[in-house]
Amino acid sequence: MDGQKTGIDITLEVVCGKWKGLILWKLLHENHMRFNELRRAIDGNISSRILARELKKLVDDGLVARIDYETVPPRVEYQVTPYGKTTASFLTNMNNWGMEHKRQSATKREMADLINREK
Amino acid sequence: MDGQKTGIDITLEVVCGKWKGLILWKLLHENHMRFNELRRAIDGNISSRILARELKKLVDDGLVARIDYETVPPRVEYQVTPYGKTTASFLTNMNNWGMEHKRQSATKREMADLINREK
DNA sequence: CGGCATCCCGTCCGATACTG
DNA sequence: CAGTATCGGACGGGATGCCG
Numbered sequence: 001m002d003g004q005k006t007g008i009d010i011t012l013e014v015v016c017g018k019w020k021g022l023i024l025w026k027l028l029h030e031n032h033m034r035f036n037e038l039r040r041a042i043d044g045n046i047s048s049r050i051l052a053r054e055l056k057k058l059v060d061d062g063l064v065a066r067i068d069y070e071t072v073p074p075r076v077e078y079q080v081t082p083y084g085k086t087t088a089s090f091l092t093n094m095n096n097w098g099m100e101h102k103r104q105s106a107t108k109r110e111m112a113d114l115i116n117r118e119k
Numbered sequence: 120m121d122g123q124k125t126g127i128d129i130t131l132e133v134v135c136g137k138w139k140g141l142i143l144w145k146l147l148h149e150n151h152m153r154f155n156e157l158r159r160a161i162d163g164n165i166s167s168r169i170l171a172r173e174l175k176k177l178v179d180d181g182l183v184a185r186i187d188y189e190t191v192p193p194r195v196e197y198q199v200t201p202y203g204k205t206t207a208s209f210l211t212n213m214n215n216w217g218m219e220h221k222r223q224s225a226t227k228r229e230m231a232d233l234i235n236r237e238k
Numbered sequence: 239c240g241g242c243a244t245c246c247c248g249t250c251c252g253a254t255a256c257t258g
Numbered sequence: 259c260a261g262t263a264t265c266g267g268a269c270g271g272g273a274t275g276c277c278g
Contacts, residue, residue: 008217010216010217010220011214012213015131016136017131017251018128035260046251049251076260089215090209094209096209097129097130099126101202105132194240
């Protein structure tokens, strides 16, 4: 029974949450960014606290490298590791799907919200 | 600056969390399953409460259809909608990546756990 | 069989303020 | 500039038990 092994859970562990996928995606296209540069590059207003935390997770997972120049004022750069670059394959697909279905998702979510409000 | 629009956030809204992607993936390969059948098909021991909740989200998002035969005892079947089937594109890629990197992810996580214990 | 009710905990996400 | 401290709310996930 079953027999269908999946790697989906593994992948979700890596990109799940509101930000990690987005951060990875941005870094993949720039190959090295400073903290606030990255912060500004992300559309949805991410706070520095959240960005710091999510970046740390990505570093812990070996997807992103953190380079601290140890200067004053501080200068830290982030870039995707070779391992992290392998995520580009599915991130590209996720991005394409999201772009194609942006409209539909929005309206469906509005409907769901309306139903929830009625309760 | 920026200019890079992303659909990644949209996609993450749909499959994020520990289970939704997995449920969708299972349903995509069976095209109609009953509640407990689906429950048993999922490896990681999902509770009925969680499965019910996650399925409801997928139904609300229009990715899964719920067919209630209104019989006693109850018989409910779930199947992926045409819209839901469009997720197969990126889910396949996510699955492939996860399968390829299962080992690495495991060891990296163990290391992270060790570091956390030391604190 | 296919759920829902209750309780609980840990994580996620966020605003604000502050620091070396 | 690159974060950390603090506080708090929302959500995800799980154990247990009950119901039509």
